[in-house]
Amino acid sequence: MIELRAVTHAYGDRAVLRDLSLSIRERRVAILGGNGSGKSTLARMLNGLIVPSSGVVTVDGLDTRTDGRAVRQRVGFVFQNPDVQIVYPTVEEDVGFGLKARKVAKDEIARRVTTVLDRYNLTRYRHQPAHQMSGGEKQLLAIAGVLVLEPAHVVFDEPTTLLDLRNRRTVIQVIRELPQKAVVVTHDLDMVMDFDRALVLEEGRIVIDDVPAVAVPAYVARLG
Numbered sequence: 666m667i668e669l670r671a672v673t674h675a676y677g678d679r680a681v682l683r684d685l686s687l688s689i690r691e692r693r694v695a696i697l698g699g700n701g702s703g704k705s706t707l708a709r710m711l712n713g714l715i716v717p718s719s720g721v722v723t724v725d726g727l728d729t730r731t732d733g734r735a736v737r738q739r740v741g742f743v744f745q746n747p748d749v750q751i752v753y754p755t756v757e758e759d760v761g762f763g764l765k766a767r768k769v770a771k772d773e774i775a776r777r778v779t780t781v782l783d784r785y786n787l788t789r790y791r792h793q794p795a796h797q798m799s800g801g802e803k804q805l806l807a808i809a810g811v812l813v814l815e816p817a818h819v820v821f822d823e824p825t826t827l828l829d830l831r832n833r834r835t836v837i838q839v840i841r842e843l844p845q846k847a848v849v850v851t852h853d854l855d856m857v858m859d860f861d862r863a864l865v866l867e868e869g870r871i872v873i874d875d876v877p878a879v880a881v882p883a884y885v886a887r888l889g
């Protein structure tokens with residue numbers, strides 16, 4: 666479970682999240698809201714990339730402020746732009762990098778990399794430079810690089826924004842089939858309709874919190 670208690674966040678003197686209290690237990694949770702409403706800030710808080718100015722965020726009982734490292738191992742984060750996540754020259758090295766950093770044995774790394782590349786149809790790129798891949802393939806590679814670490818939760822920040830229709834469909838399917846719990850920041854209302862819960866942020870506050878069948882129409886109505 667991910668829990669926020671009286672969380673406030675400001676960049677300088679600009680408040681971006683205002684007194685959020687929230688427990689996330691569901692398998693699939695969407696975070697919706699207009700540009701600048703605080704979605705990415707909230708998402709980054711869930712794995713300790715940002716610690717709140719005040720209040721507490723815990724993941725399965727671990728405090729992001731004091732147990733940041735353990736939290737980041739439990740919560741994988743997929744960035745909107747896969748280029749920020751892809752650091753190694755070949756696809757194989759890139760996917761294996763996180764495991765290597767965790768001192769996993771070489772043959773175990775090879776086994777897990779093989780499985781995950783196969784799962785996301787990336788095997789043919791194994792020995793190729795990641796920068797030769799298309800945007801959609803890079804997004805899948807970034808997802809593979811997170812999932813190979815077997816986190817308990819995965820946070821996605823606008824995972825379909827840069828993708829064409831076909832790759833968008835693939836990523837939606839990947840998220841649907843994930844065994845992990847997932848929190849997804851998105852403007853893609855269609856993709857969240859089968860989620861368990863949708864939160865709508867407005868100026869750093871949660872203004873709607875319901876099942877998507879209720880939350881999404883309410884959000885659209887609010888836009889006028």
Ligand SMILES: Nc1ncnc2c1ncn2[C@@H]1O[C@H](COP(=O)(O)OP(=O)(O)OP(=O)(O)O)[C@@H](O)[C@H]1O
Pocket residue numbers: 676681698699700701702703704705706707
């Ligand atoms: N590092 C930062 N320093 C200063 N201000 C920031 C920083 N990051 C975000 N902001 C500001 O905080 C506000 C909320 O940003 P955030 O990225 O959380 O919103 P968002 O809902 O994800 O927006 P979008 O849909 O446009 O991605 C914005 O006004 C943004 O300009």
